[in-house]
Amino acid sequence: MITQTLRDEIEAGSLLPGTVLKQEELAERFGVSRQPVRHALERLRESGLLEKRPDRSLAVTGLRANDVRELCQIRISLEVTALQLSAPNLTASALRKARRINEDLYEEDDPGILAELDRDFHAVLYGASGNARLLAMIESLRGEAKRAYALQPKGSRPRTAFFDEHSQILDALSTQDIKTACDILATHIGVTAGTLIPIDQPDKT
Template identity: 40%
Template structure:
């Protein structure tokens, strides 16, 4: 594969964390396509480092679900089936419903104001990549009052692990307006401390993505460098 860097970027001494972050950004932006092989030797040369931080970065990305190991190929940008994604969204429903149930009694006016701010930034944004980030930020604002750091990390990792695949399969604009409306309704239910309604709205919100996936065309053939 080819990873392009400016002279300033292609410097030695990059940490595994920095390499992980840059590769993650390239994968999630679609600059490194689904099915593309990531070779340690080529990456080490491009980043100006030994294979050790590259190997660690690839392990981290595999743990996030962005890469998987293929026999005789090594690390490859992961492709997931619609069934895999639908099942992962079921897991999201379970995790996020629990987080929201625990969080609602502890949500404050500050949390509600932060959630409204995210909705406003989402509405003002015309950058598709930002929509996914703002979506996670909105949900995180509502869930963090659950005071379950491990649960919150599981949710964030699950969301990030399928974001690339959702964006490969679904148009950036699919359901954007309805998704924003659903976010507003979830927030209203939380402000009213109506836990039952908030959970029902949250489940329906994620189920709409499942429906869109089932109606989407087949996963495109691998692309890349």
């Protein structure tokens, strides 16, 4: 429970990059001894969400520029492939469902629900691909970018761009212009990765 709660808070942006997590404070918060807290922090460190600082404390990590580039490249490759496979099989009903999800996404205040709506939107677009393994890989990688949703509040320019890019993809799909839809999707993923995911640490060379 401790591990998942802290993971959710990091991914939602409640715990920002650089935040130091202290065992004694967490033990008091969760009403446990330091041992389960120590184990939870170690699991988060192993997963890359925490890093050890020179003073041996553990702090929330930010995504480095190189991490973002790699994630972006892989996501574009996989998600464009999924859309290419799925698009010829998408029904008018599926596109209407995606539009309704996108409208809800535009109005949502909670970053956690926003993440779920975005996942649902893309799941509709890729759902007719017929490749379950590909979809599982996409879902796993999308989880690494959850912190992005806390940085696009309702009414902000990033949220509007997010909504507009989704709408453009749907417009292209509605006319069976799959190439344009895939091009917009690639740009959409690149913009999201490049401007919304926190990059507060230099590359490691």
